[in-house]
Amino acid sequence: MENFYLILVIVLFALAISDLIVGVSNDAVNFLNSAVGSKAAPKWVIFLMASLGVLIGATFSSGMMEVARKGIFHPDMFVFSEIMIIFLAVMITDVILLDMFNTFGMPTSTTVSIVFELLGAAVAVSIVKIKTAGGSVVMELSQYINSSKALAIITGILLSVFIAFTVGAIVQYLTRLVFTFKYRGPMKYFGSVFGGLAITAITYFIVIKGMKGSTFASIELANGETVQDWVKHHTGLMLLYSFGFWVVLIQLLRWIFNIKILKVVVLAGTFALAMAFAGNDLVNFIGVPLAGYNSFQAWVADGASNPDTFSMAMLAGKVGTPTYMLLIAGLVMIVTLIMSKKAKSVIATSLDLSRQNEGDERFGSSFAARVIVRGTTKFNKRLNSILPSAVTEGVGTRFQPHTYVAEDDQDPPSFDKVRASVNLVVASILIAIGTSLKLPLSTTYVTFMVAMGTSLSDRAWDRESAVYRISGVFAVIGGWFLTALIAFTVSGLVALLIALSGKFMVFVFVVVAVAMVIRTHTMMKKREKKIAAEDxxxxxxxxxxxxxxxxxxxxxxxxxxxxxxxxxxxxxxxxxxxxxxxxxxxxxxxxxxxxxxxxxxxxxxxxxxxxxxxxxxxxxxxxxxxxxxxxxxxxxxxxxxxxxxxxxxxxxxxxxxxxxxxxxxxxxxxxxxxxxxxxxxxxxxxxxxxxxxxxxxxxxxxxxxxxxxxxxxxxxxxxxxxxxxxxxxxxxxxxxxxxxxxxxxxxxxxxxxxxx
Structure with a gap:
């Protein structure tokens, strides 16, 4: 029996590697679209900064692992054999689901996937357990599911969509009022201050607020104080020094090496967002397998007793995650980031919906989008008739289109570096806040909606493109809700079939998962050939x-x-x-x-x-x-x-x-x-x-x-x-x-x- 469960643990980790690959292919859009879209630097530089961010961010994710262990269900209500069914059902479903979304180039949320898969599998196993004992599902299900925590996570995810869009739109509007599209002039005078504030804000939320979730937060210094306590006591001083350091450094880089300020901000933001992504989302890929491994270790330590009676109460306590495992996961993510072709497909969708210039629209129009555009146009006309003409004309001049891109550029940036900076800074701060509160926010939702908010404020959605862009946003958001429904249903069905048909059904579903991944990979290759064959x-x-x-x-x-x-x-x-x-x-x-x-x-x-x-x-x-x-x-x-x-x-x-x-x-x-x-x-x-x-x-x-x-x-x-x-x-x-x-x-x- 011990060998059987050892095989299951190995299967979990194999699925984790596969999940890392398909998950990063989906989530690469979160931290690459701003730098790639604005062409802030050569791609190898962008990927280098993102890779460093992912590697360091992986060490900040230890605290988030608790979500997979006890965030959705009460582990003390389950035994070892049941926990393994839940974890296997989750990983099998996650690999299939994310790979399907990647193939069709639709950015979805790995966080929503894992939360609803855990919920679906836990509910299915709980129902089987309650029915087997002759109990009432309606009366007893709440004892198994951590409904308050699950509701908090789901609410946080949904609220993040509205908050990210609103904050992104407001910050971009104010930023554009200050710098305009002819930003090179104002940047000479305020650029270093803008860059210093942006990077200091990132430093505060990524390093200081995210410190308590890292693996080295509890390290003791010479005076007996932990790293986390020292940072907490010296926060103000650190922020002051950080602001001064970055202002001076950015200005010197401009004077001596003629390095553009916004390039530094975009690259620093890419690093920060990749770090926030790894710190928040790594749990989505390896949290479940690690929880399964910890469960297996506890069961073996107990003498490999009857798996149908060994309680999983130990998962409710704090279980540390080895740093080397986090770093290995980070390295897998980096390799995938560089090699994945599906990641490019997902990035293209986000850039198509946020680009400043005209071009082919990926999505058609919808009735809801037409109603919104028509209503907004009427409201804008009424507002302009009420406001003094001096105000509307003054604001209009601040948003007068201008580009520094040469007319003969065959592949112009999708938007400028001002918007790219706002995208990265706002998204990384929002995600870091969620991480510090141990709320697994969806990095996809946050970054995508921030990008949509900033493109709206930048007037990228004009009357020629607004209806198509809004339809595209609705399509992506609709896919997010579909993700939740599919994740809950499929994971629940997989767990139910394994629980009723026997544990060897696990291997049947593993084969199905592998077959589907191969099939979607074949579909992707056929699509590439088709595109290559086009005129x-x-x-x-x-x-x-x-x-x-x-x-x-x-x-x-x-x-x-x-x-x-x-x-x-x-x-x-x-x-x-x-x-x-x-x-x-x-x-x-x-x-x-x-x-x-x-x-x-x-x-x-x-x-x-x-x-x-x-x-x-x-x-x-x-x-x-x-x-x-x-x-x-x-x-x-x-x-x-x-x-x-x-x-x-x-x-x-x-x-x-x-x-x-x-x-x-x-x-x-x-x-x-x-x-x-x-x-x-x-x-x-x-x-x-x-x-x-x-x-x-x-x-x-x-x-x-x-x-x-x-x-x-x-x-x-x-x-x-x-x-x-x-x-x-x-x-x-x-x-x-x-x-x-x-x-x-x-x-x-x-x-x-x-x-x-």
Whole structure:
């Protein structure tokens, strides 16, 4: 029996390593998005500061480990075998859940995950225990669950969302009023004071307030006083010295090495937030396995007695966490931080919602977002009508947009270093306060909502983007609530099945967890390949031949996709092959998304075509428009065809099938001719191409007349006729736009080369 539980402890630690990897992939956004988004330093410098913060912060997390042991349930009400079921269910669920969110690029909360997983598993095991003893779940469940502490944690997490957004918005608004977007001037006079205050505030909350949770707080000094007591007695002096030291150091760095003040603040903030993250969130990854290990040690020390009777009351007391374990966990986090590709996906979501400049919006609009934007716009108009014009104009000048980024920068920062500094300072202080109060606040919630608050104050959410940004925030917050629900439910079900089916069910769920992680990893790789295969965007730095090459690739892919969808779609319809039609629909949807993406980026692409004439940009816009119309024609042709087959309506007659096959053969020949002309840039054959299109249009007209005869002879019904005419109509549109696409592409090539 002892060997069995030893294996379970090993499984717990294996899951902990996996959890560290997927958890850090999710939480890296918390402390990297500000530095990465503002491009405060080269990435290796940013990662170095973050890594140091994680490593040092790991030693501050010892006090937070108590949450995993007794924060959610009363351990004295459970025996060793039950505790192990709870811990295993939590870790299995956590790995699966976090990996799923990472794969879809959605930042979620590891704190909320672990809290609700512990709650769900504890409730499930408690119910089984109460029912087995013949008790009442309603009356006795409160004896097992530490409801007051759990409620305090959940309330703290929810309040942190509102507080973080509000504080971030207010601090950023005041900061921007002082420094404006032309911050380099004011920074000459107030920069060192601003930097000194920011880093001193970080020092106070990270080092002084967070001291009592660290592993070295109880170390005794020569005078018999502990480190924590010494810091407590000399707090004021330390803050004064810290402020003076940082003001002088920052000013000297500026004078001697010309190092920008805000870069120092952002890097110090990145270090501090990474440290706060490790101090607060490390418990989410290794707290449960360490609690399981401590339980196993206590059980073995008792002589490995009956695991079904050995009480876990020892977990209610204070149990120290070895520093070397915290450091090992910190090192795993650092390696993951540097290597994880999923972390980049999660960071991209946060930056898309907070960037200052225009660009593709990741999220669509929602009804709630539209209502909020409409209401806010009306309120703003009323407020401006009430306030004196001098006040509104004065404030407006402080928020006048300005950038120090060169116009030819291909990858500009998402926002400036002033906002990055506020993001980091406010978030690290709020998280450190929570850590000092031993409340496992969600670092994801805090940092994300601070970033949203600062972007709102910076007027990054203007009328062109606000509805999409707010919809994105709602989507992320909705995912957070979904996290809680899924974590509670899945963890409870896993614990219930293990408790009822036997402990060997643990290994079944471990296999399931591993399989799901592998599956999501495969999904991620497929997505990367898909993104790599997408059309390349035209960049300002591209030479003329590069521009032409990229444009030609877009046109060729449009023609190939059109040919495939039409031929395979008609073939699948004739054979009534639902699986084939689904595959065709995937090709059509992919083509449609690419066409929309290219058309939506027309504005940014045209601004990059600085060397070309107006005609160059004009014909590029036409290429994108015709490509989009081709995608529309295919979609509107394919949708009713699939609907017809899905609902098992009568197939076409033999005569109709014969006509469709002949039409498909002719169109296939036409598309091959088009493809050859585009690839070879042989536009002298355009007249022959138009003649072939006209022949096809004549044949389609003939098909329509044949259908009318069938209608008069009552050989077909209404549904048959509607579908037949719809297919013919959309194919006509497709052919017209295909030729227009080739014409526009020809003219784009001509005028682009004329500007060489």
């Amino acid at each position: 390349e965007d035209i960049e300002e730095a591209d030479a003329h031949e590069q521009i032409l090459e990229k444009s030609s690739k877009q046109v060729v892919k449009a023609i190939v996709a059109s040919s495939q969808v039409l031929a395979l779609g008609i073939q699948g319809f004739i054979k009534e092959d639902r699986n084939a039609l689904k595959k065709v629909q995937e090709i059509s949807d992919t083509f449609s998304k690419k066409a929309k993406r290219n058309r939506d980026r027309v504005y940014s692409t045209v601004t990059k075509l600085t060397d070309g004439t107006l005609e160059t940009s004009h014909f590029y816009v036409q290429v994108m428009e015709h490509k989009r119309e081709m995608a529309h024609a295919l979609h509107f042709m394919l949708a009713p065809v699939i609907f017809h087959v899905e609902n098992n309506h009568k197939p076409f007659t033999d005569e109709q099938v014969k006509e469709l096959k002949e039409m498909t053969s002719q169109i296939d020949t036409f598309f091959n001719y088009v493809l050859h002309a585009v690839k070879a840039e042989n536009f002298d054959e355009l007249e022959q191409l138009i003649a072939k299109r006209d022949q096809l249009l004549t044949y389609l007209s003939k098909m329509e007349k044949s259908q009318i005869k069938r209608i008069k002879n009552k050989l077909v019904n209404t549904r048959n006729s509607q579908l037949f005419f719809k297919v013919i109509s959309e194919i006509e549109h497709l052919l017209l736009h295909t030729v227009n696409l080739v014409k526009a592409h020809r003219d784009f090539i001509k005028y682009t080369r004329d500007t060489k």
